[in-house]
Amino acid sequence: MSHIVFLLVPGLHLLDLAGPAQVFSTAADFGHSYQLSYVAEQPTVPTTQGLPLTARLDPPDLGPGDLIVVPGWRSRTLAASPPVGAACLQLLRDHHAQGGTVAGVCAGAELLGRAGLLDGRRCTTHHDVQDELAHRYPKASVVRDVLYTTDDRVVTSAGVASGIDLALHLIATRHGPGAAARVARDMVVYARRNGGEPQTSAMLRARSHFDDTVHRVQDLLDTRFDQPMPLRALAAAEGVSERTLTRLFTRATGGLTPLRYQQALRLERAEYLIGHGTTVDAAARAVGFEDPRMLRRLRARGVR
Structure with a gap:
């Protein structure tokens, strides 16, 4: 408690x-x-x-x-x-x-x-x-x-x-971006406000746009960031082509693809776990990386 x-x-x-x-x-x-x-x-x-x-x-x-x-x-x-x-x-x-x-x-x-x-x-x-x-x-x-x-x-x-x-x-x-997204939806609060560069939450930082299609895709990724979410499944959920979704997503989020957005969510959650004593390998598995080397590469590159 x-x-x-x-x-x-x-x-x-x-x-x-x-x-x-x-x-x-x-x-x-x-x-x-x-x-x-x-x-x-x-x-x-x-x-x-x-x-x-x-x-x-x-x-x-x-x-x-x-x-x-x-x-x-x-x-x-x-x-x-x-x-x-x-x-x-x-x-x-x-x-x-x-x-x-x-x-x-x-x-x-x-x-x-x-x-x-x-x-x-x-x-x-x-x-x-x-x-x-x-x-x-x-x-x-x-x-x-x-x-x-x-x-x-x-x-x-x-x-x-x-x-x-x-x-x-x-x-x-x-608790991860999925938990925050669920709370926001229940409160009828749309997590779309951007606090500027010093704001560290990837979920909120990439929400300062007005594209409802992209927000719905982000809702899916926020909730299931630790699961495989192929582009074709995301596009099918919105009834658009993969090319169209990628174009809309990158334009709305300032250059992020759906994959990079999901990686940013995973990395943010992994950093929290590591900061509280979890090993890198365990954190990688907890956030959905099959190979811990991917998490190590993202941390080394400073992906956000």
């Missing part, structure tokens, strides 16, 4: 909280073992939208596989953000130091900055306060005009709805 702890600050935006919470809750509905908790310094937390929230005062025991998310709040400046006690900041520091992941949605990056977790790392926030974030934390590398960034288990996203993109990316890296 992985804990997803939302650290609630007075005046938070409901969608900053509800978007990621819905993603992980839906993932749990599909069999991924997540338990969501809501923690604050007071039992009742006011929100910007006027709906008070109930929270627990003590966080659950957390391990390296768990996640703390800080939803953003309304504030004209980051400097005028609500005060947060030392215990909350220490919770963020300790969890990260023990191998856990921390995330900030929108202004939530400010709390990560106060905890010292942005120093030397890439981060982002809402476009209205990007310059201020860079000024307040000069040791951080603020990336502008992207949906989210990840750097050494510190994850940040831009404003409001981008928290959904952030959560889908975490689902994709933990």
Whole structure:
């Protein structure tokens, strides 16, 4: 069971909280073992939208596989953000130091900055306060005009709805792109938003187009990336020729063929598995490569 702890600050935006919470809750509905908790310094937390929230005062025991998310709040400046006690900041520091992941949605990056977790790392926030974030934390590398960034288990996203993109990316890296695609479809969220080059998810990076035929083919590949998916089968599923599908796909995705897109999905998932202790040979088999040498070649070439 992985804990997803939302650290609630007075005046938070409901969608900053509800978007990621819905993603992980839906993932749990599909069999991924997540338990969501809501923690604050007071039992009742006011929100910007006027709906008070109930929270627990003590966080659950957390391990390296768990996640703390800080939803953003309304504030004209980051400097005028609500005060947060030392215990909350220490919770963020300790969890990260023990191998856990921390995330900030929108202004939530400010709390990560106060905890010292942005120093030397890439981060982002809402476009209205990007310059201020860079000024307040000069040791951080603020990336502008992207949906989210990840750097050494510190994850940040831009404003409001981008928290959904952030959560889908975490689902994709933990459980594979098929799981993220299934969650997105259930939420009636089309994974088509592009956060710019620093965004690392192959599934989302190649979705910033408007070709429905290609999106449907990508849905198939996202769900079955670890299975053989010959071009003829993909083309037949859409009722087009192989040549037409290749032309449409490469034009929509900026040069990727269906095979290269599938390889990027496999490589991304394999890198996650390897980073968590799986051998290269085992990772290759898990993502669908019959010969581990193919995975080694793709890693050496840096295919994305």
